Amino acid sequence: MNKPSDAVDAPSHTILLVDDNPTNLSVVVDYLAEHDFQIVVARDGETGLRLARQEQPDLILLDVLLPGMNGFEVCRRLKADERTQEIPVIFMTIVTKAEDKVRGFEAGGVDYITKPFQHEEVLARVTTHLCLRNLTRRLEEANESLERRVAERTTALSQANQELQAEIAERIRTEAALKRERSLIANIMETSPVSITVVNHEGQVTFANSQAEKVLGLVKDEITQRTYNAPTWRITDFTGGPVPDEKLPFQQVMATQQPVYDVQHAIEWPDGHRVFMAINGAPILDESGQVESVVFAVQDITKHKHAEAEIRQLNQRLEQRVADRTAQLKAANKELEAFAYSVSHDLRAPLRHIDGFLELLQQRINGSLDERSRHYMTIIFEAARRMGQLIDDLLAFSRMGRDEISKAPVNLGALVQEVIGELEPEMHGRSIHWQIAELPTVTGDRVMLRLVLINLLSNALKFTRGRVPADIEIGCETYDKETIIFIRDNGAGFDMAYADKLFGVFQRLHPADEFEGTGIGLANVRRIIERHNGSVWAKGQINQGATFYFSLPQITQPIQEMQ
Amino acid sequence: MIEALKHILLVEDDPKDIELTLTALEEYNLANEIVVARDGVEALDYLYRQGKFEKRPIGYPVVILLDLKMPRLDGVQVLQQIKADEQLRLIPIVVLTSSRESRDLEECYRLGANAYVVKPVRFTEFIEAIRQIGGFWVLVNEPPQIG
Numbered sequence: 001m002n003k004p005s006d007a008v009d010a011p012s013h014t015i016l017l018v019d020d021n022p023t024n025l026s027v028v029v030d031y032l033a034e035h036d037f038q039i040v041v042a043r044d045g046e047t048g049l050r051l052a053r054q055e056q057p058d059l060i061l062l063d064v065l066l067p068g069m070n071g072f073e074v075c076r077r078l079k080a081d082e083r084t085q086e087i088p089v090i091f092m093t094i095v096t097k098a099e100d101k102v103r104g105f106e107a108g109g110v111d112y113i114t115k116p117f118q119h120e121e122v123l124a125r126v127t128t129h130l131c132l133r134n135l136t137r138r139l140e141e142a143n144e145s146l147e148r149r150v151a152e153r154t155t156a157l158s159q160a161n162q163e164l165q166a167e168i169a170e171r172i173r174t175e176a177a178l179k180r181e182r183s184l185i186a187n188i189m190e191t192s193p194v195s196i197t198v199v200n201h202e203g204q205v206t207f208a209n210s211q212a213e214k215v216l217g218l219v220k221d222e223i224t225q226r227t228y229n230a231p232t233w234r235i236t237d238f239t240g241g242p243v244p245d246e247k248l249p250f251q252q253v254m255a256t257q258q259p260v261y262d263v264q265h266a267i268e269w270p271d272g273h274r275v276f277m278a279i280n281g282a283p284i285l286d287e288s289g290q291v292e293s294v295v296f297a298v299q300d301i302t303k304h305k306h307a308e309a310e311i312r313q314l315n316q317r318l319e320q321r322v323a324d325r326t327a328q329l330k331a332a333n334k335e336l337e338a339f340a341y342s343v344s345h346d347l348r349a350p351l352r353h354i355d356g357f358l359e360l361l362q363q364r365i366n367g368s369l370d371e372r373s374r375h376y377m378t379i380i381f382e383a384a385r386r387m388g389q390l391i392d393d394l395l396a397f398s399r400m401g402r403d404e405i406s407k408a409p410v411n412l413g414a415l416v417q418e419v420i421g422e423l424e425p426e427m428h429g430r431s432i433h434w435q436i437a438e439l440p441t442v443t444g445d446r447v448m449l450r451l452v453l454i455n456l457l458s459n460a461l462k463f464t465r466g467r468v469p470a471d472i473e474i475g476c477e478t479y480d481k482e483t484i485i486f487i488r489d490n491g492a493g494f495d496m497a498y499a500d501k502l503f504g505v506f507q508r509l510h511p512a513d514e515f516e517g518t519g520i521g522l523a524n525v526r527r528i529i530e531r532h533n534g535s536v537w538a539k540g541q542i543n544q545g546a547t548f549y550f551s552l553p554q555i556t557q558p559i560q561e562m563q
Numbered sequence: 564m565i566e567a568l569k570h571i572l573l574v575e576d577d578p579k580d581i582e583l584t585l586t587a588l589e590e591y592n593l594a595n596e597i598v599v600a601r602d603g604v605e606a607l608d609y610l611y612r613q614g615k616f617e618k619r620p621i622g623y624p625v626v627i628l629l630d631l632k633m634p635r636l637d638g639v640q641v642l643q644q645i646k647a648d649e650q651l652r653l654i655p656i657v658v659l660t661s662s663r664e665s666r667d668l669e670e671c672y673r674l675g676a677n678a679y680v681v682k683p684v685r686f687t688e689f690i691e692a693i694r695q696i697g698g699f700w701v702l703v704n705e706p707p708q709i710g
Contacts, residue, residue: 345631345632345660345662346632348661349577349579349580349661352583352661352682352684352686355686356689358686360686385685388685
């Protein structure tokens, strides 16, 4: 007996036997059971179909002649149902007609066993078909697994492909960006007004932008086209003197591996002309950290240097001119001083003599003089005295312009009180209504400011003569940068048409016999205030009073040291 | 040798001023005791009894009235020399000048002037000033004993 091949071996195979003949059944069942097959039996086609679906046997032995549905029909149905179509069907029949066999194969059977059964034949056919079935299954499985693996591989490949595509796209993008950047750098290099060069560690120029080619006269080496011919100039200091090697920017960067900034040198061309340069340099390191080359940015500062020199020269010239002018002014001032000194001595003496000898003359002949002669003598006296007064005033005015100003805090409120006290004799018997605001402390020359107040207040008193009461107001307006003081009266006033004459030397707007004075007072006021960097002005109207203003630059704090 | 009487040395170059000064002193009957030097050189000649004053009587003035603006040696230079001299520096000096300039005033006092009088323009005031100077320095003040 042949043992079934290992393909039919365990696990034991299930065989569905569809036959209505109990004799047949028992023969086949017994025999197959002996060979470790599981046998499921169906007595008709319907049951066979149901069991085939339920049990999923490995093989079906199908009798052709069945009650009801015959074997071919059962086979066709089995093959039409996808749950059962793969199960091999072997027909069992006693009929050996050729057309039956054809019908059987047409219905989907794989083989025939004819009755009466030859046991060996049954076993051989069953085993063969099971084996075939197994092989088919394995093949299918192998095929499936192969397909699965192909699919997996395809997936993996397509994924790899996608990744590759992405990488390629990325590279294209990167390359484009790189290209743009390169073009940007190239454009910057070519349009830069700064000369840019790269010098390798051996001192050879390996790159020069067009400005560098132009300014530094660098020419590409004819042979290599990669390096530049050594320039024909040499580096010097600003005066053309040699620069020691260790001071050269290239050497500095090589030695320190650090950048250098604004190293200033000149380069001297063979024809002797010098160009001034400001140089920045930075090392480019290789992977091992050694200086591979040095990048230089070189700026031509020749114009700069020339302009600087020119400015220096202009400044010197200007300073010289200021000094000259100052010297001239000093000389003029000295002359003026000498003049004033001479006036002081020499103009006064003749006046004294006129007055003196006139007095002596008068003493001698007074008794014999008639009315008119005495009148003439009086006029001569008065003229001489007036002349003396004018000279004194003029000298005082000139002194006001020459004397040094000694600036210190001056409490204007206190100063006003002091001046009013001094002017007391002029107020005798008069009704004067003073209105004095709080006045600040200013910075100035106390003696001179006192004179300003004396002049302005005595003017106010003088020109309010005849007013009952005389109103005199002293006020103050304080601003960020200046303090304005004003003195307002209700006196004779003046015509604004002549306002600009008020502060002139010996200018008078009123007849001398009405209001006495030489006309020097306001000129002094203006000179003093202007020497304090302030200004003076006035407003008035004939017979409506006048207001005199003067401003002083604000230097100290106002209104604190008030009385 | 005859010793000079109590007298005044007037150092003044202007004859009109000399005349006015003498006229003023006449009123005090002091005119006779005035010696006039016409500039700084003469003043020093007088004080050192040299030149045209070689033969003058011994003795020093009780006061020197000194003008500032003079030919040759001016008043400030004279003042300087007198005050630099151990003996002469004791003689009181009144600067009598037309100058009201503060720098003159300051310099004279710094050099040791004993008084500084500005000649008034008005004669009546001038006479009054001279009378006071003469009255004070000749009649009131006790001069130093020199030599």
